[in-house]
Amino acid sequence: MNGKKLTRSISDCKICGVCGGIGEFLGIDATLIRLAFALFGLSGTGIVAYILCALIIPPSNTYNQ
Numbered sequence: 376m377n378g379k380k381l382t383r384s385i386s387d388c389k390i391c392g393v394c395g396g397i398g399e400f401l402g403i404d405a406t407l408i409r410l411a412f413a414l415f416g417l418s419g420t421g422i423v424a425y426i427l428c429a430l431i432i433p434p435s436n437t438y439n440q
Contacts, residue, residue, distance in 0.1 A: 382435040391429040 387395030398405030415421030
């Protein structure tokens with residue numbers, strides 16, 4: 376690994392920063408992650424997954440611009 380940790384983003388945050396944090400970790404645009412959660416949310420799976428991620432993933436301590 377390159378030493379990166381998965382954290383919730385405080386700079387790219389819409390609700391809890393989960394999608395922004397996953398996007399920063401994977402190096403892709405957070406909008407694509409938000410779209411995936413929205414598509415999975417239609418069946419209820421995305422909503423449960425987002426809530427679990429918001430509870431499990433720790434918040435970031437730094438503000439990345």
